[in-house]
Amino acid sequence: MKTGLITSDTYKNHNTGDGHPEKIDRVTAVIDNFKKLDNKNLVWQKPSKYDETLLVTTHSTDYVKMVNNSFPKNGFNFLDGDTIVSPGSKDATKDAVGSIITAIDGVEKKKFKNAFCCVRPPGHHAEKEKAMGFCIYNNVAVGANYLINKYKYKKIAIIDFDVHHGNGTQDIFYDNKNVLYVSTHQYPFYPGSGSEKEAGKYNNVLNIPLKAGTTGYEFLNAYESVLNKIQEFRPEFLLFSAGFDAHNDDPLAQLKLNSEDFYLITKRTLKISKSFCNGNVVSILEGGYDLQALQKSTQRHVDALIEFN
Secondary structure, three states: OOEEEEOOHHHHHOOOOOOOOOOHHHHHHHHHHHHHHOOOOEEEEOOOOOOHHHHHHOOOHHHHHHHHHHOOOOOOEEEEOOEEEOOOHHHHHHHHHHHHHHHHHHHHOOOOOEEEEOOOOOOOOOEOOEOEOOEOOOHHHHHHHHHHHHOOOOOEEEEEOOOOOOHHHHHHHOOOOOEEEEEEEEOOOOOOOOOOOOOOOOOOEEEEEEOOOOEHHHHHHHOHHHHHHHHHHOOOEEEEEEOOOOEOOOOOOOOEEOHHHHHHHHHHHHHHHHHHHOOOEEEEEOOOOOHHHHHHHHHHHHHHHHHOO
């Protein structure tokens, strides 16, 4: 079976203003690269529409209402100091969530074996009732709750290798025994959370804080703890919060990974989880702010998804 690539042109309508690092070019660079590669093992699909009630499994009704009312008729609106929305952001945020729903449905219905969602805005900093860090809705968290509510899964693992700690995802699932949240991230660093002491109510959170300057070799050694935790938890479905800003060339952080490291991270995770996940894997784009590094790293990440069988 092939790998799904879920994306939509509406990301271009999410204008964050001149000079903002979370810019339209991020997804354009990735999509253009995949179009150029023209890999026949990819199934391209647009996100489908979904019932907005799915959002309130993750965020509060008041928060969803606030977000819906926040999109300006023109210009910009700030949800926090660096989370900006414009008129076109409404469709982009809906499609970002819709992409992971579509990807999960595609895997469940055997349209493709696994999937990568290439979207913006990202999601892992968005808490139950708070937008922050470029994130509005927590896309991966909505996906995890969808797996639990629609498909009745009992064990979901979210692996977050973005260079920033996914405080929002941790916040949402901190006391949920059905969801394992694992994060590798630079620490101390934005957003300030992610210490080893934050372990979840059911020991369902594993944070692996890494110092600035951590090399790919050091990262992969530390990642063995992630693999051990996955093996211990034995998830039935695995979601990647796939941020690529731990790359050596990324301007927003100071970890020293290269594009090949993301291939190895993905390959090792798929291999260790195969016996209990049965290949049920969906990945969604989070951070990554150097365009060339993002192009190559997403390519290698998807290569590992394609190769997995």
